[in-house]
Amino acid sequence: MNLSMQKILSGTIVLDLTRFFSGPQATLFLAGMGAQVVKIDDPATGDPTAFSPPYAGPGGVSFQRTSDADMGLAYLKRARGKQSVMLDLKSDAGREVFLRMAAGADVVIDNFSAGVADRLGVGYDALAAVNPGIVYCSLTGYGSTGSDRHLKAYDLMVQAAVGLMSVTGEAGGPPVKTGSPLSDAIAGVFAASGILAALLHRQRTGCGQAVDISMADCLFSLMFDEPFDCYEQLGLPQRQGSRIMRFSPFNVYRSRDGWVVLGAATAADWTALLGAMDRRDLADDTRMNDLGWRIAHNAQIDAIVSAWTEARGTGDIVNALHAAKVPCSPVRGIDEVMQWRQLRERGMVVPVHNPMTGTDMGASAPGFPIKFSDSQAGYDTPAPVPGAHTQEILETLAGLSPQRIEELAARGVVRRAQSSPSQ
Structure with missing residues (x-):
């Protein structure tokens, strides 16, 4: 086999204690790069998304579970490429098994509330004692330090807390939240990046470490490139709609x-836009050619652009601006996005597969977004049936005998494959 075409993280073992979105997003990316991601869930409750609406099953997508084979759509997307073990970390026996697994693992990640992992006896200090090279990532709403570290948070609360809603x-x-849960998704990407950096550090030094990821920190770090704290001095309202205040025109x-977006970020863009709109009469207007003036008088500029776009179809506008090399795009509805040739050519729209039916569902999931020239990437397996790998992983990674696993199963410490939450 050509070693250069193996996945980058092949041979890396990740123990995944996360749930919902932010943590599973991080481990989804790690799985796509070849890590062996082992999901570990409580036998009593399982993954909260595995059998939660909306469902995907033989009858399609619905809010009501109409078949024993119906599974949560979010789970089917987020658990791709992963393995599933059901282990009770609250029990002494379960914690002992987990420490045996951690001794041979490379990464552990959780998105418990701050301090919970330590109380369970599976925090960084406990794991570093059995595996000094472990990389331990904690992903929380507000971080593992600070006065608000214990507050419970979902995406909506984080968007509100860091001010994104106030400027949207x-x-x-x-105030309005973004259409998708950005703080969850962004934190997952940052967590994956932090884990990769810590693995590189371990390769160089032989030392593991803890990685502390805050959803609030991650979202704030990306949105605050915009000088929101200076808007009042500039005489700007905090909410700017779809425009970017540094350019004009730059709007929907x-x-x-329908609707289009277009923008002139450079003098060349502005000149090209005037040509495409057949408004060369403005090309010699010194005020119009001054970006600062256009920004200060953006309503006038938007009126000029709107007069041109409102008289034309979206396709004609896009074709004219593409020909003039002016950045633009139609505002696509989701149905149109699903058919967009560019995404499909890059493998970014893939079917969701239900392991309990063995078939693809009438829903799609995103493909792996990073393309490597000399390495494979992507999700080789669908989301697992919960508990499908309990026996295999406990034998190989924890070194337990089949008899010991049987004993633990009888006590409810571990659980093997299930077909529904009631089984």
Whole structure:
């Protein structure tokens, strides 16, 4: 086999204690790069998304479970490429088994509330005692330090807390969250990046370490490139709608049959836009050619652009601006996005597979977003049936005998494959 075409993280063992979105997003990326990601869930409760609405099963996608083979759509997306073990970390026996697993693992990640892992006896200090090279990532709403570290948080609370909602929406309107849970997704990406950096550090030094990821920190670090703290001095409302205040025009505009976005970030963009709009009469207007003036008088600029877009179809606008090399895009609905040739050519729209039916569902999931020239990447297996790998992993990674696993199963410490939450 060509070693250069192996996955980058092949041979890396990740013990995944996360649930919901932020942590599973991080381990999904690690799985896509070849890590052996072992999901570990409580036998009594399982993964909270595995059998939660919306469901995907033989009858399609629905909010009601109509078949024993229906599984949670979020789980089917987020657990791809992973293995599933059900182990009770609250029991002494379960904790002992986990420490045996951690001794041979490379990475452990949790998104418990701050301090929970330590109380369970599976925090970084406990694991480093059995494996000094372990990389331990804790992913929380507000971080493992600070006065608000114990607050419970979901994406909505984090978007509100760091101010993203206060700057999203139209001027004079109410605060609005982004359409998808960005703080969860972004924190997952940062967690994967931090884990990769810590693994590189371990390769260089032989030492593991703890990685502390805060959803609030991650979201704030990305949104605050924009000088929101200076808006008042600049005479700008905090909510700017779809525009970027550093450029003009740079906004969403109504067309005859929909919406388009376009923007002029450079003098060349502005000149090209004037040509495409057949407004060369403005090319010699010194005020119009001054970016600062256009920003200060953005309403006038938007009126000029809107007069042109509203008289034309979206396709005609996009074709004209692409020909002029002006950045633009139609505002696609989700149905159109699913058919967008560019995403499909890059393998970014893939079917969701249900392991309990053995078939693809009438829903899609994102493909792996990073493309390597000399390494494979992607999700080789669908989401597992919960507990499907309990026996295998406890034998190989924890070194338990089949008899010992049987004893633990009888006591409820471990659980093997299940077909529904009631089994």
